[in-house]
Amino acid sequence: MRQAAEVLLPDTADAAGRDAAWAFAAYQAIRPRLPDAQAGGAAREVASLSEAAGDVDLVLLDAYGVLNVGETPIPGAAARIAALRAAGKRVAVVSNSAGYPKRHMMARWQRLGFDFSAAEVTSSREALLESLAGDTRHWGIMLGDEHGSEDLGDLRVSFLGDDPGTYARVDGFLLIGASGWNEARQSLLARALAARPRPVFCGNPDLVAPREAGLSLEPGYWAHRLADATGQAPVFCGKPFPSVFDLARLRAGAGIPPNRVLMVGDTLHTDILGAQALGYRSALVTGQGALKSLSCQSCCREAGIHPDFVMTSI
Numbered sequence: 001m002r003q004a005a006e007v008l009l010p011d012t013a014d015a016a017g018r019d020a021a022w023a024f025a026a027y028q029a030i031r032p033r034l035p036d037a038q039a040g041g042a043a044r045e046v047a048s049l050s051e052a053a054g055d056v057d058l059v060l061l062d063a064y065g066v067l068n069v070g071e072t073p074i075p076g077a078a079a080r081i082a083a084l085r086a087a088g089k090r091v092a093v094v095s096n097s098a099g100y101p102k103r104h105m106m107a108r109w110q111r112l113g114f115d116f117s118a119a120e121v122t123s124s125r126e127a128l129l130e131s132l133a134g135d136t137r138h139w140g141i142m143l144g145d146e147h148g149s150e151d152l153g154d155l156r157v158s159f160l161g162d163d164p165g166t167y168a169r170v171d172g173f174l175l176i177g178a179s180g181w182n183e184a185r186q187s188l189l190a191r192a193l194a195a196r197p198r199p200v201f202c203g204n205p206d207l208v209a210p211r212e213a214g215l216s217l218e219p220g221y222w223a224h225r226l227a228d229a230t231g232q233a234p235v236f237c238g239k240p241f242p243s244v245f246d247l248a249r250l251r252a253g254a255g256i257p258p259n260r261v262l263m264v265g266d267t268l269h270t271d272i273l274g275a276q277a278l279g280y281r282s283a284l285v286t287g288q289g290a291l292k293s294l295s296c297q298s299c300c301r302e303a304g305i306h307p308d309f310v311m312t313s314i
Helices: 013-029 077-087 103-111 123-129 164-169 183-195 219-229 242-252 268-277 295-302
Strands: 059-062 090-095 121-123 138-142 156-159 170-176 200-202 209-210 216-217 261-265 281-285 307-310
Touching: 013 209, 013 216, 013 268, 013 295, 059 242, 077 090, 103 121, 121 123, 121 200, 121 242, 123 242, 138 164, 138 183, 156 164, 164 183, 170 219, 183 219, 200 219, 242 268, 261 268, 268 281, 268 295
Parallel strands: 059 090, 059 261, 090 121, 138 156, 138 170, 170 200, 261 281, 281 307
Antiparallel strands: 209 216
């Protein structure tokens, strides 16, 4: 996986296409580390999410590229959520956005005009914390320290910065939020692991996220770079891996069969692949996220990942 700046390219028409092509190739390169799933048939093009959700009980929604782009809500998304509720559907957000406490996330949803309850929002950060419940090890954490240890429970953590001593002292590493991460810190992390192998957990498997200025690099990008450099595969807690889906489905109510769940996302290798691995239905949104400016049919064919539905926007 080639190195890149924090924001790969400015979001002009040409640059957006290069961004998307780079991201797709990067996801293809890590395909052997992702879950297996049966290849589906040709996707059905639909005009809106209400059309795709007719035969399901629970609609799981990705955030970036489906409901919002950075700090900007996608037009019509909040109204579509209201229409799904009015039709008797349960809705929930399943996001790999792990860099902020839940309180901050909920305030952000309200600011963007969405009415989700806390129980309807499940993040990969929560899936990571569930997997480490009761853990007493000392963790070095890739995460901005502006919110301190809020929402980290009883975990004993030190924030990873520019001091090599921190990397040497800790018992393992948690890669949760990439804001402020850079090549120098990545080198410190790789050298520390090479000197003394330790567990690595990644709380956001995304390689990139769509923002107003282009695509940002997310913890999954750095985690896979780390695996390439050290040969040590991290434990991933987030889409396309099952723990975050299982947590969201449990919160929505027991007894919903997999084929009555629809996962809606913008990324073939996280949202769609993860859904297929669990037997969920899937819907790919192409207008604002990871496949923006690319041929959806060509990408599905090359990846061997075929959603049940395709739409430009929800």
